[in-house]
Amino acid sequence: MSTQTTDVPRKSRFKISKRALPYVLSLPALLVCIGILIPFFTAVAYSLQRYRLSQPWAREYNWGANYLNFMTDPSFWNTLKVSMTYAFLTVGIELVLGLGIALLLQQRSRLNNFVSIMLLMPLMTAPALASLMWKLMTNPGFGILSYWATLLGIEDMKWASDPSTAMLTVVIVDVWVYTPFIMILLLAGLRSLPRQPFEAAELDRVPRLFVLWRITLPMLMPFLLTAVLFRVIESIQQFDIIYAMTQGGPGNTLTVFQVEAYLNFFQSTNIGRSAALLMILWVITYILSTIFIKNWLRLRERARGDA
Amino acid sequence: MKKEKEIVQSYMSGNISRRSMLRGLSSLGVSAAAASVMVNAAATRALAQNGFDWERHSGTSIKLLLNQHPYADAMIANLENFKELTGMDVTYDIFPEDVYFDKVTAALSSGSSEYDAFMTGAYMTWTYGPAGWIDDLNEYIGDPAKTNPDYNWEDMLEGVRRSCAWNGKPGGALGSADAKQWCIPWGYEQNNLTYNGRMFDEAGLNVPTNIDELAATAAEANAKIEGAYGIGVRGSRSWATIHPGFLSGYANFGEKDLNISNDGKLSAAMNTDTSRAFHEKWVKMIQESGAPDWSTHTWYQAGTDLGAGKSAMIFDADILGYFMNGGDNAEAGNLRFSPFAANPAAAAPTPNIWIWSLAMATAGKQKDATWHFLQWASGPEHGLFGATEMDFVNPVRKSVWADASFRERIDTSYPGYVDMHDVSAPGAKIQFTAQPLFFDLTTEWAATLQQMVANEVPVDEGLGQLEASINRQLKEAGLG
Numbered sequence: 001m002s003t004q005t006t007d008v009p010r011k012s013r014f015k016i017s018k019r020a021l022p023y024v025l026s027l028p029a030l031l032v033c034i035g036i037l038i039p040f041f042t043a044v045a046y047s048l049q050r051y052r053l054s055q056p057w058a059r060e061y062n063w064g065a066n067y068l069n070f071m072t073d074p075s076f077w078n079t080l081k082v083s084m085t086y087a088f089l090t091v092g093i094e095l096v097l098g099l100g101i102a103l104l105l106q107q108r109s110r111l112n113n114f115v116s117i118m119l120l121m122p123l124m125t126a127p128a129l130a131s132l133m134w135k136l137m138t139n140p141g142f143g144i145l146s147y148w149a150t151l152l153g154i155e156d157m158k159w160a161s162d163p164s165t166a167m168l169t170v171v172i173v174d175v176w177v178y179t180p181f182i183m184i185l186l187l188a189g190l191r192s193l194p195r196q197p198f199e200a201a202e203l204d205r206v207p208r209l210f211v212l213w214r215i216t217l218p219m220l221m222p223f224l225l226t227a228v229l230f231r232v233i234e235s236i237q238q239f240d241i242i243y244a245m246t247q248g249g250p251g252n253t254l255t256v257f258q259v260e261a262y263l264n265f266f267q268s269t270n271i272g273r274s275a276a277l278l279m280i281l282w283v284i285t286y287i288l289s290t291i292f293i294k295n296w297l298r299l300r301e302r303a304r305g306d307a
Numbered sequence: 308m309k310k311e312k313e314i315v316q317s318y319m320s321g322n323i324s325r326r327s328m329l330r331g332l333s334s335l336g337v338s339a340a341a342a343s344v345m346v347n348a349a350a351t352r353a354l355a356q357n358g359f360d361w362e363r364h365s366g367t368s369i370k371l372l373l374n375q376h377p378y379a380d381a382m383i384a385n386l387e388n389f390k391e392l393t394g395m396d397v398t399y400d401i402f403p404e405d406v407y408f409d410k411v412t413a414a415l416s417s418g419s420s421e422y423d424a425f426m427t428g429a430y431m432t433w434t435y436g437p438a439g440w441i442d443d444l445n446e447y448i449g450d451p452a453k454t455n456p457d458y459n460w461e462d463m464l465e466g467v468r469r470s471c472a473w474n475g476k477p478g479g480a481l482g483s484a485d486a487k488q489w490c491i492p493w494g495y496e497q498n499n500l501t502y503n504g505r506m507f508d509e510a511g512l513n514v515p516t517n518i519d520e521l522a523a524t525a526a527e528a529n530a531k532i533e534g535a536y537g538i539g540v541r542g543s544r545s546w547a548t549i550h551p552g553f554l555s556g557y558a559n560f561g562e563k564d565l566n567i568s569n570d571g572k573l574s575a576a577m578n579t580d581t582s583r584a585f586h587e588k589w590v591k592m593i594q595e596s597g598a599p600d601w602s603t604h605t606w607y608q609a610g611t612d613l614g615a616g617k618s619a620m621i622f623d624a625d626i627l628g629y630f631m632n633g634g635d636n637a638e639a640g641n642l643r644f645s646p647f648a649a650n651p652a653a654a655a656p657t658p659n660i661w662i663w664s665l666a667m668a669t670a671g672k673q674k675d676a677t678w679h680f681l682q683w684a685s686g687p688e689h690g691l692f693g694a695t696e697m698d699f700v701n702p703v704r705k706s707v708w709a710d711a712s713f714r715e716r717i718d719t720s721y722p723g724y725v726d727m728h729d730v731s732a733p734g735a736k737i738q739f740t741a742q743p744l745f746f747d748l749t750t751e752w753a754a755t756l757q758q759m760v761a762n763e764v765p766v767d768e769g770l771g772q773l774e775a776s777i778n779r780q781l782k783e784a785g786l787g
Contacts, residue, residue, distance in 0.1 A: 053416060054434040054743035058785055069783065075776075140599035141617060161600035163761045249544030250602040251758035266409050267546070268747040269416075269434050 046275035053269035066276035075252060075260075079277070083256040085167065086242075087235040090174040091228060097175065098182025098227065103212075105183075106190045116187060123180040127173075131244035134173045135160070160245045163253045170254060173241050178234075182227045189223030190216070222299050229292040233285055257281040311335055315345045347692050351388040359455040364676035365394025371680075372414060372425035373399050374407040377630070377700075378494045378663050379426065381693035382684055389683050395676060415440040415668060423671035424681055429471045429662045430550075432489035433741050437475050441666045443487035445472075447678040458682050462704045466736035467492045471664055477742040477786045478567040490664035491685045492703040494626075494693075497658040497735045498555040499727050501613060501628025502620035504643040506532050512619075518556055518588050518649040521622065525596035528619035537596025539609040539618040544757060546749035547605065550739070552622030553756070554659040556649030557585055558738035564748070565740040565777075573742060573786045575777035577752070578770045585649075586766045590759045602757045614638055622647060624661065625727065629700055632721055644723035646730040656731040659738040662703070701728065708732075744784055748777050 016024055050062040070076040101119065105112045122130065137145045138159035149157040160169040193216070201211050217224075239258035242248065248255040248263065257277055264274035314331040332342045373379040379401060386397055400422075402410050408431065414422055415435060427435065435441045447453050448460050460468075469482025471490045479486070500521075502514060510531040515521040525537030541548045554564075562585065566576040576582075593601050598612065610627040612618040614636030621628065625644060632642040648656040665681050667674065683689060690707045693699025695716060707713055708728070718725045739745060755773045758764045764772065781787025 052743060052784065053412075053438045055784065056438055135603070156599070158599055161602045163758070163763055246603060247544045249754060249757050250761050251544075251754050251763055263750065266412055267750065268744070269412065269438075270747065 043275045043278060046271050047279045049272045051270075051272040051275075053271060062272075066272050067280075069273075070276070070280070075255070076277075078252050079255050079257055079260045082167075082252075082254060083236055083238075083281075086171065086174075086238060086254075086256055087232055089167070089171045090178070090235045090238075091231045093171065093175050094179045094182050094231060095224070095228060097179045099186055099224075101179070101183045102186035102190055103216075105187055108191070116184070119183060120180045122177050123184075125177065126240075127177050128240040128244045130177050131173055131241045134169075134176070135245055138169060161250060163250045166246060166250060166253045170242050170245055173245065174235070174238065177241070178231060182231060185227045185230075186220065186223055189220050193219050222296055225292055225296045225299065229289065229296070232288055232292070236285060236288070237281065311337055311345065312349075315342075315349045347385060347388055347696070348391075351392050351688070357455065357457050359457075361393045361455075361679065364673070364679055367673055367676040368396040368398065369423040369671075369673055369677050369680055370421060371397065371399040372411060372422040373401040374426045374663075375401055375403045376426070376663065377698040378693070381697035381699040382689070384697055385689055385692055389680065392683070393679055395679065397680060415670070418670050420668070420670045420672050422668050423673055423677040424665055424667050426493070427490055427664055427666045429490060429492075429664055429737060430546075430739070430745055432471070432664075432666060433473060433743060433745050435666065436473065436487060436489040437743060440669055441489055442669050442674065443489065444491060444667060444678075444681070445488045447682075448488060453675060453678055455682055455686065458686055459704075459706070462687060462706050463492055464495075464703055464705060464708075464732060464735075466732070466734075467495050467660065467662055467703045470660060470662055470737040473741045476571070478565065478571060478573050478740055481737055481741055490662075490666040491681055493663045493665050493685055494699055495660050495662040495701050495703055495735075496551075496624035496626050497656075497660055497701065497728065497731050498551040498623055499625050499656065499658060499731055500620055500622055500645040500647040501625065501631070501642055502645065503535075503613065503616065503618075503638055503641050504722070505638070505641040506535065506616070506619045507643070510619075514643075514645050516648070517651040518585070518592075519651070521647070521649070522588055522592040522596070525592055525620070529596040532619055535616060536598055536612075536618050537620075538592060539598060539604070539612050539621040540593065540601070540623060541606060541609055542593070542597070542601035542604045542753075542757065542760070544602070544750065544754050545605070546746050546753060548753035548756065549749045550659055550661060551606070551624055553589060554738050555647075555657065556589070556622070557582070558659060559648050559650040559653045559657045560585055561650075563740065564738075564752075565742065567740070573740070573781050575774040575781075578774040583767055583770060586756075586759065586770060590756070590766060593760050594762075597760075601760065611636075613642070625724070626700055629721055629724065630698070642721075644721060644727045646727045655734050657734040657736075657738065658731050660735050662737075742786060744780060744786065747780060751776060751780075 047066055048061055048063050049059060050065065051059050105116050125133075137143045140146050140156070140158050140161065143159075146157055146159070149155075158165060160166045197215050197219070198211065201215060236256075237258055238256055239262065242254045242256055243259050243262065246254050248259040258281070261274045261277040261281070264270045264277065268274075311332060314328055314335075317328070328342070328346075332345075337345070373382075383399075389395070390397060407426075411425055411427065411431070414425075416438070427441075432441060436443075448458075469486075471492050472482045472486035472488045473479055474483050474485045475487065500514070506512075506528065507514070510528060512524055512528055512531075513520075515524040521538070527537075528535065529537035540552050560581050562579065562582050563576045565573045567573055577586075598604055598608070598618065600608075606624065606627060609618075609621050609623050610631050613621050613628065614631035614634075616638045628642050628644060631638065633639050646656045648654075665684060667677050667681065671677055685703075687704055687706050690699065690702050690704045691710060691713070694702045694707045694713045695710070700717070702708060702713075714725050739749070752773060755764070755769045759766050759769045778787055
């Protein structure tokens with residue numbers, strides 16, 4: 001029995017020119033993008049309109065007026081400040097804690113594996129549910145944390161009900177929920193690092209702190225940047241924890257972008273202002289993402305020896 | 308069964324009292340619940356006897372969007388009778404209040420015809436009406452071909468009925484001659500005092516009758532009663548913080564939220580001397596005797612704290628006290644009710660009201676059939692059934708309030724409730740100015756109040772900032 005083979009290439013029934021090929025190949029991605037871009041450009045259009053559902057007769061393009069109004073609106077600047085503060089505090093604390101826990105759990109052992117799984121539990125809790133749980137724990141009347149605070153001599157701790165402690169309270173909840181995310185990402189990074197530099201340092205009896213600063217952290221930097229990128233993007237768009245805990249109050253203490261935009265849309269039905277707020281949030285997120293991704297790429301190239 | 312039917316018929320004809328009917332049925336082995344069903348079925352049969360064609364839309368199906376609430380429960384308990392009366396089918400989706408209004412906004416703004424009718428508050432119709440999402444129900448109420456002759460629209464409490472009608476002009480008076488009836492009142496809440504009688508007796512407290520006495524009594528309760536704070540009022544960063552006790556007391560001093568100029572322009576009206584004095588008293592009262600976590604308190608926390616014995620009284624919705632006086636609440640049976648006029652010089656209370664209402668979606672496809680349902684659900688028969696057999700309280704119909712069995716039931720289990728209602732009902736209405744920025748401005752008012760209570764801003768400065776912000780927003784929206 002013999003098989004016959006031929007080297008003559010079969011002619012395709014559909015001939016695609018070389019120039020069109022990249023476009024054809026990217027068509028599925030383009031179709032997915034259209035699904036995202038239509039709502040995006042609709043939001044852009046809304047943000048350029050005076051558009052309130054309760055005043056349909058007044059709907060018109062006011063072009064940049066929604067954005068210009070922000071310049072003189074103290075509540076907008078407060079929103080920007082609160083959002084940035086929240087993102088900075090939560091990501092900063094989570095990064096330090098996540099890194100510390102990851103370093104402690106770096107060595108593979110049954111206990112460390114068990115602890116790392118247990119520490120992931122908060123991440124599996126829906127943030128809104130976590131907030132309700134913390135709301136009960138911080139209730140000044142019967143909350144366990146309020147009770148512990150009194151044992152520490154802190155009387156009349158009002159947690160999220162007081163402007164001076166509201167930010168601290170929601171930051172604690174965010175840290176509780178999201179530190180495990182950074183921890184698990186950095187733990188994976190730590191365990192994937194090559195052993196040779198550490199073994200060499202051990203042979204040379206290099207101090208541990210020096211190893212941490214000069215070997216571990218630089219090698220871990222791509223993982224750190226990835227963790228920070230994800231958390232900053234998510235943190236600056238925070239909604240559920242803050243809304244479930246305080247609805248943005250007391251006063252305007254916690255009116256971050258998403259809460260303000262949500263209230264503008266669903267409560268005030270001010271579609272134009274809500275869309276403009278979200279466009280500004282998008283710009284901030286885009287800029288931050290670009291900075292992080294550029295740095296991440298630079299670090300990757302350096303690691304490959306390209307730079 | 309014939310004997311049972313005769314007894315129910317006698318009751319329906321007014322020949323015997325409700326108590327006699329229940330006693331008679333009980334002797335025949337009929338439980339109270341079964342008796343309610345029999346009365347209800349008899350009322351439904353009576354409805355069909357006035358010549359109105361209830362079966363005109365037989366075979367039609369409508370869908371409702373409902374909030375999880377005792378009013379919805381009362382309707383659902385009676386729904387089989389409506390289906391039997393009309394041959395229509397009614398389905399519904401029911402959502403908890405936390406997400407309910409978002410669902411309504413999403414459903415209406417999308418133009419979806421999924422829901423034919425839905426529960427709403429009157430304030431919400433100030434958005435839904437001008438947006439063209441709901442129908443003017445005057446068209447149906449005034450049409451004898453579409454409305455049961457015994458519907459008796461005039462039987463609705465006037466302040467409540469008028470509060471659901473607006474001409475759509477910013478600042479336009481509610482219930483004016485050119486107003487559109489955006490919704491039908493279903494059940495409503497006045498804001499008055501509910502206090503814990505046991506605590507008041509034990510601490511030797513008197514029921515306060517004006518804002519100064521309220522603050523003093525709350526402070527005294529705070530000091531004397533172990534484990535309870537003096538007064539529960541709402542405090543979350545929401546429009547809902549302003550509309551109950553706060554606005555009821557504020558309006559009692561003749562104060563308004565907005566001024567309306569001769570050319571129809573609106574401006575903030577809360578930066579006056581009287582308003583400042585009221586704000587100062589209110590803020591001080593919360594600081595001294597309010598809940599420690601006041602700024603997160605919604606109606607739910609205000610109510611449950613009272614029911615659990617964690618507060619001595621509330622100045623809030625009367626039905627909140629009503630519900631907390633029953634069930635498995637720790638203080639069930641201990642709560643008392645009193646009308647409350649904040650202004651010592653006022654002749655009577657002027658409670659602001661919240662009205663759970665029914666509205667018809669413009670995008671719905673079966674308007675006439677939907678109106679069949681709306682007029683049944685807001686009719687006198689269902690109103691009486693709900694008020695006497697379920698927790699459909701407060702009823703919006705004068706005839707239900709005049710019903711001896713209803714008054715007796717409430718008076719027995721809820722001391723002072725009927726008197727409270729009778730005293731404050733004449734002055735009860737929506738005290739806000741109807742305008743499209745209602746939720747924006749009222750939420751900001753609540754946020755300012757939070758800042759004042761937290762001592763972040765003095766009252767006079769806070770009111771000045773609030774006035775400036777409201778005027779700016781009104782101007783931006785072309786209303787100021």
